[in-house]
Amino acid sequence: MKFSLAINMERMRPEIDMRDVVRHTLEMVQMAEDGGFDIAWAAEHHAIEMTIAPNPFQLLTWWGQHTNSIRLGAAVVVAAYWHPIRAAGEAALCDLVTNGRLEFGIGCGAYQREFDRMANGLKAQESVPYMLEMLPLLKQLWQGDVEHHGKHWSFPKATACPKPLQKPHPPLWAAVRNPVSFDWAVGNGLSVMTWALTRDFAEVESYMQRFHDSLGKVPGTTRPRFATMRHTGVYGSQKDAELFLNSLKRAAGQFENLFRGEGGVENGFPAEINLASLVHRAEYDSEMLRTNLMFGTPEEIVAKLKRYEALGVDNFIYYASYGLPMERQRESMKLFVSEVMPAFR
Secondary structure (H helix, E strand, C coil): CEEEEECCECCCCCCCCHHHHHHHHHHHHHHHHHHCCCEEEECCECCCCCCEECCHHHHHHHHHHCCCCCEEEEEEEEHHHCCHHHHHHHHHHHHHHCCCCEEEEEECCCCHHHHHHHCCCCCHHHCHHHHHHHHHHHHHHCCCCEEEECCCCEEEEECCCCCCCCCCCCCEEEECCCHHHHHHHHHCCCEEEEECCCCCHHHHHHHHHHHHHHHHCCCCCCCCCEEEEEEEEECCCHHHHHHHHHHHHHHHHHHHHHHHCCCCEECCEECCCCHHHCCCHHHHCHHHHHHHCEEECHHHHHHHHHHHHHHCCCEEEEECCCCCCHHHHHHHHHHHHHHHHHHHC
8 A cells, every 4th residue: 555645735824924834835745755655646726725726736846846756646626627728738747847747636626615716606516527528638638639619618629738748648536436426437547536534434445345336337447546535643642632633623614614615714714613513513523533534643543554455445645734733744744654654565
């Protein structure tokens, strides 16, 4: 099982200096590379301080200029926010200038607030057709000229300039959850990214079952990769656990605001809603979080990760961004590299 890092440039409070955030984010990526991580993932989000990522290719290109070998992943390009020619060209340029290290992830998006601002109020649940139309176009644009007249985009003959360094194109991924999305991704040869949020291990098992079910529908196909993500925090002593749990709960209060559209956002900072008011509030119980998330001492983390390895997870994504103080993020990464990863080599 390989390991990847998902990290955002995050600012949870206005007084945090953005220059410190920039330095910290790059340092975490460099630590991941030095520690033997496979991929560093950058998201796409707009007008939100807790996930500052208006263009993942800019972030990945920046990281690429300060690293040598770690692969660089977009997780994910939200199809409805992009024109296919632009997405194909920017991805190809990123792949070229990073010496063929791009991993291209595509998805449907998450927050209605972003669709209201980036896609003329498109309903988030209606964004899937954009992804379905875009994927084959990207593959064609990376190869040569294509003329297209579809439902969401129409353009005369064009191609991606430049072409990606990797042939025929960078490795492709999709963010998936329901059986239909698994079928589409696996049927098109895409590796899959999953996220069980704060739910228990059974949720990850259900994703793996969907993955195998989808593989069974396309016999003879090459097995793509299965990745899953968890909030991760490694600490040396149990007395440190509350800091990690409380950081996660504060970030979750903002996430639930954005995901459900139930709170305001001022100058990019989402209000923190009361988790106790949620119908699914049990998903944020401290003991449940301690059990389900990748939180714990190095010994506890190794034991948890062994279950993921045994399940058949190809790539575990260490999610570092949930409002934890920057110095504690770096301490957690150091412990993960020095005391957890050796158990998987």
